[in-house]
Amino acid sequence: MLMALTNRQIAQIFLNIADILELQGESKFRFLSYRRAGEVLQEYPRPLADAAADNTLEDIPGVGEAIAAKIRQALETGEIPFYEKLKTQVPLGLVDIMNINGVGPKKAKLFWDQLGIITLPDLQKAAEASKLRDLAGMGVKSEQKILDGLATLARQGGRIPIGTARPIADAIVRRLQALEGVEDIVAAGSLRRGRNTIGDLDILVASESPLPIMDAFVKMPEVVRILGQGDTKSSVELDIGLQVDLRVIPHARWGAALQYFTGSKDHNIKMRELALKKGYTLNEYAFSPVDQAGNIIEDAPKVTFASEEEIYQFVGLPCIPPELRENDGEFEAARAHRLPTLITIDDIKADLHMHTTWSDGSLSVRQMAEAALQRGRKFIVITDHSQASVIANGLTPERLLEQQKEVRRVNDEMSGKIYVLHGVEMDIKADGDLDLPDEILAQLDFVIASLHFGLTQPREQVTQRLLTAIQNPHVDLIGHPTGRLIPDRDPADLDIERVFAAAKASGIALEINANPRRLDLDAPYVRRAIELGIPISINTDSHAADNMDLLSYGITQARRGWAEAKNVINTWDYQTFMAWVQKRGK
DNA sequence: GCCGTTTTCGGCCCGACTGTTTTCAGTCG
Numbered sequence: 094m095l096m097a098l099t100n101r102q103i104a105q106i107f108l109n110i111a112d113i114l115e116l117q118g119e120s121k122f123r124f125l126s127y128r129r130a131g132e133v134l135q136e137y138p139r140p141l142a143d144a145a146a147d148n149t150l151e152d153i154p155g156v157g158e159a160i161a162a163k164i165r166q167a168l169e170t171g172e173i174p175f176y177e178k179l180k181t182q183v184p185l186g187l188v189d190i191m192n193i194n195g196v197g198p199k200k201a202k203l204f205w206d207q208l209g210i211i212t213l214p215d216l217q218k219a220a221e222a223s224k225l226r227d228l229a230g231m232g233v234k235s236e237q238k239i240l241d242g243l244a245t246l247a248r249q250g251g252r253i254p255i256g257t258a259r260p261i262a263d264a265i266v267r268r269l270q271a272l273e274g275v276e277d278i279v280a281a282g283s284l285r286r287g288r289n290t291i292g293d294l295d296i297l298v299a300s301e302s303p304l305p306i307m308d309a310f311v312k313m314p315e316v317v318r319i320l321g322q323g324d325t326k327s328s329v330e331l332d333i334g335l336q337v338d339l340r341v342i343p344h345a346r347w348g349a350a351l352q353y354f355t356g357s358k359d360h361n362i363k364m365r366e367l368a369l370k371k372g373y374t375l376n377e378y379a380f381s382p383v384d385q386a387g388n389i390i391e392d393a394p395k396v397t398f399a400s401e402e403e404i405y406q407f408v409g410l411p412c413i414p415p416e417l418r419e420n421d422g423e424f425e426a427a428r429a430h431r432l433p434t435l436i437t438i439d440d441i442k443a444d445l446h447m448h449t450t451w452s453d454g455s456l457s458v459r460q461m462a463e464a465a466l467q468r469g470r471k472f473i474v475i476t477d478h479s480q481a482s483v484i485a486n487g488l489t490p491e492r493l494l495e496q497q498k499e500v501r502r503v504n505d506e507m508s509g510k511i512y513v514l515h516g517v518e519m520d521i522k523a524d525g526d527l528d529l530p531d532e533i534l535a536q537l538d539f540v541i542a543s544l545h546f547g548l549t550q551p552r553e554q555v556t557q558r559l560l561t562a563i564q565n566p567h568v569d570l571i572g573h574p575t576g577r578l579i580p581d582r583d584p585a586d587l588d589i590e591r592v593f594a595a596a597k598a599s600g601i602a603l604e605i606n607a608n609p610r611r612l613d614l615d616a617p618y619v620r621r622a623i624e625l626g627i628p629i630s631i632n633t634d635s636h637a638a639d640n641m642d643l644l645s646y647g648i649t650q651a652r653r654g655w656a657e658a659k660n661v662i663n664t665w666d667y668q669t670f671m672a673w674v675q676k677r678g679k
Numbered sequence: 680g681c682c683g684t685t686t687t688c689g690g691c692c693c694g695a696c697t698g699t700t701t702t703c704a705g706t707c708g
Contacts, residue, residue, distance in 0.1 A: 122691055126680035157681050195697090197706050230705080234698060282708090295708085321707095323696055328707095338708075340695095353693090358708075365692045370685085376693055428684095 099586075100134055100141050103167050106176050107131035107160070112188045113179045116198040129155040129359065134164075136421070138617035142168050143590060154421065184211035193242040194320075194336075195235070203228055217243055241318060245334055252290035253335060254579045256609025256646065259284060262294050265313070265337065272309055274302040276344050281354040285415045287649035289579055289612050293336035295354050303341035310339045346378045348398035352405075353377035359420035360413075367408040367424075380407060416652040433655045438648045440658040442471040442666060444641065446518065446541055446572060446604065446632035451496050452477035453485035454636045458496075458503045462513045464638035472512035472667045474539045475500050479528040481520035482545060490533045493517060497536070512667050514538040518572055523547035525558045527565060534567035539674055541604070543572035548585045556588040563595045569674055570630050571596070573606040573613040589618060593625050600677065602628040602662050605654075607647025608640070619654025629654075630662050 111128035115121075133155045134141070144150045145168055150161040163173045190201045190213060204210040207228055208219055216239065219225055225236040262280040270278050275298055279285070282295030300306055307327045311319050320328035320336065327339045342350045353361060354377065368375035374383050379395040398404050402412040410427040414435055417423040426432050448454035449461055456464065458475055465473045477496065478487035488496060500515040507513060516539035520528040523546045527534075534540050542562035547555065562568050574592065575584030596603055603622055606613050611634070614622065619629060631647040633640050651661060658664040662673065 120680085123680050125691085129681085155681070159680060195706070199705060230699065232699060238697090293708085321696055326695055328696090354708090356708085358692095362692055369692085374693080378694095 097142065098167050098171060100137055103141060103164060104131045104134035104137075106167065106173060107134065107163075109185065109188050110173075110176055110179060112191055112198070113183045116183055116187060116191070116202050118198075126155070126157075127160070130160045132359070133421075136419075136617050138621045139590060140588075186212040186215075189213050190216055193239060193246060195238045195242050203230070213243065213246075245330060252292045252580070253333075254290055254609055255284065255288065255612075255649075256579075256643075257333075258291035258294065258335070259609075261331070261333075261335065262296070265294070265296060268313065269296070269298060269306065269310065269339075272306055274300045275306060276300055277347060279351065281351060282356060285355050286357065286418055287416045287653050289615065289650075291335075293338060296337060296339045297350055297354050298339065298341045299344040299347050299350075300341050301343060306341055307339065340377075342378065345399055346397045348400045348402075348404045349375065349379055350377050352401045355401075355415050355418060357419050360418040360423070363420050363424055364404075364408065367410075371408060414652065416649060417655065433657050435652040436648060436656050436658045436661055436664070438645055440661070440664040441631065441644065441648070443473060443663045443670065444470055444633055444635070444644070445474045445516070445539060445570065445630055445663060446476050446606070447473060447635040447641075448477050448485075448518075449475055451475075451492070452482070452487055456638060458499050458513065459506070460638070461635070462503055462507055462511055464635075464641055466507070466511040468641050468644075470511060470641075472514060472670070474514040474516040476516040476518040476539070476541050479517055479519040481522050481528040487520070487528075488517070490529060493529070493533065494536065516540055516569075518543055519562075519568075520545055521558045521562045523550070523558075525554075525561055527562060527568075531565070531567060534565070537567075539570070540568045541570045541572040542568045544574075544576045544585060548576040548582070550585070552586040552588055555585045556591055559587065559592050560595050563592070563599050563601050566599075566677065568601060569677055570602045570604055572604045572632075572634070573611050574603055575613050575615070575618075577613050577615075578610050579612060584613070584615075589621075593622060593627060596622070596627045597625050600628075602630040605629060605631045605647050605650050607631055607633045607643050607645075607650070609643060609646045612646060612650050614650075614654070616650055616653035619651060619656060623654065623656055623660050628662050629656055629660050632663070 107127045108131035111124045111131060114124035133153060137153060141164055145165055150156055150164055163175060166173050187201045187205060190196055191198060208224060210216050210219055220236050220240050225231050226233050262284055266278050266280055269275060277299035279297050280294060281297045283291050284294060298306055303325055307322060310327055311322055311329055315331045316329045317332050318330040320330060325341055329337050331337060340354060365375045368380055372382060373380035374389060379397045381395045382390045382393040384390055405412045411432060413423050413427055444465055447461055449456060449458050478485040480487045480489045497515045500513055504513040516537050518541045521542050521544050522528055575587060577584035603614055605619060622629060631651055633643050635641050
């Protein structure tokens with residue numbers, strides 16, 4: 094029996110193919126095609142088997158005839174002969190070696206050819222034995238840089254969650270902002286686009302005097318290593334293994350710089366192509382007129398802008414919000430004037446998922462209501478855990494009904510300043526049963542059903558559990574549907590299209606859990622759910638007052654999923670919301 | 680290998696910094 098390859102596994106194969114082809118000196122356009130396909134497939138929301146079945150593989154951007162054929166091979170046989178052949182020509186360990194900062198295809202090949210190095214430990218040993226410094230183009234400094242890079246890789250191992258990165262970025266921004274000569278400052282890059290995880294921080298500063306700012310930057314206390322320091326650009330590594338890049342530019346060129354350093358890379362490539370069609374080359378500073386051959390016309394004036402809006406306007410487009418800049422349909426939508434009016438945090442009126450001291454929260458019902466009121470919420474639902482979550486002190490039916498009295502009392506006490514509703518976050522048990530009987534659920538204002546255990550069950554089993562919950566008429570929302578935790582727990586292996594189909598049929602809402610460790614649903618799924626007309630709900634799952642401030646992460650995720658206010662039930666007023674839950678069979 | 684408001688063929692984004700070099704290749708974002 095063949096084990097089906099996941100989208101991510103197939104994507105990784107294409108990324109590896111790209112690295113191997115690059116190392117072999119293949120045409121850059123060829124290996125870049127494989128890399129782009131790999132990157133796109135990592136994010137593709139549908140199972141590739143489904144796309145193969147309905148013949149839409151080649152509709153995926155970056156996937157043409159050749160790559161579609163290879164995806165089919167992977168799905169049908171579990172391997173791609175072309176990839177198997179490449180692996181006999183180039184050891185796969187070289188792909189890891191190319192991931193070291195400062196080592197690219199040329200160096201990796203050099204180490205392999207000259208010293209037979211094919212794994213990270215091989216490289217470590219050779220560097221420690223001072224064997225790298227005598228190779229052509231190498232020296233003592235390069236050798237040390239590789240040892241540093243190996244240490245970084247071991248310490249950090251990849252991207253960090255946005256919930257960790259954003260506070261660090263905010264702190265750096267606040268510190269640099271206080272310096273003389275800083276006219277403007279922003280954290281750009283994948284942080285500004287709101288990605289779930291951040292590879293490194295890109296800080297952009299507008300100033301006429303970069304040097305003192307660079308100096309203060311590289312001397313920040315948490316800096317353990319200076320990776321580079323130039324006139325306009327510096328890079329450092331922080332104690333937690335995070336790389337931070339600083340760019341300083343004059344304010345008159347802020348627009349192009351901000352656009353450029355926000356990315357994504359693919360989005361920017363597209364922007365430059367659009368500029369070229371208008372007869373300009375675009376870099377991080379300005380549009381420069383080019384001649385027929387594509388050479389910059391030296392004496393022609395360059396076009397600079399202070400705002401991003403003007404950059405987009407110059408290529409004939411409305412400004413594309415940072416969260417959409419992934420070259421994933423946003424240019425087509427912009428050209429057709431069909432960009433979504435993305436939801437903002439000000440659209441949110443309610444938080445429908447929160448815990449109190451009745452289960453594993455740290456505040457009372459009353460205290461949570463006051464904290465929510467303080468943050469401008471118009472209504473909330475108290476949704477403590479149900480009995481199966483023993484560790485979280487989950488509620489038995491008796492305690493749940495006991496709690497309801499308190500919730501009703503608090504609602505009265507708040508006298509309309511904020512409405513406090515009573516619900517539950519009910520477990521979908523590992524055996525597939527729901528944790529509370531229908532006659533209890535029927536007495537609640539709002540019911541969330543969530544998977545907390547058995548997340549590693551086989552696809553059919555875990556999917557069926559969610560379907561059971563979705564088809565129960567008392568359940569209104571599926572909480573954190575895939576159960577993933579960033580960065581350490583993979584999502585459950587759901588047949589997500591079946592989940593969506595069932596949700597669509599039952600009219601249930603799906604959650605974007607705003608906690609930055611969850612951010613579940615992920616943005617591509619949000620976009621797909623919205624396409625299908627499934628209501629989305631953004632909630633903080635708060636266990637304490639300050640958890641409510643994590644809402645912005647959920648909003649960002651919704652925006653990345655192209656969500657408008659109308660797609661999100663938390664934007665409804667109290668009466669509309671109550672009418673919806675009552676119509677659902679209460 | 681992908682792709683098309685100039686194209687189904689002939690293009691395919693751009694600059695900063697480093698380390699090793701005497702003018703630049705490699706790497707990165």
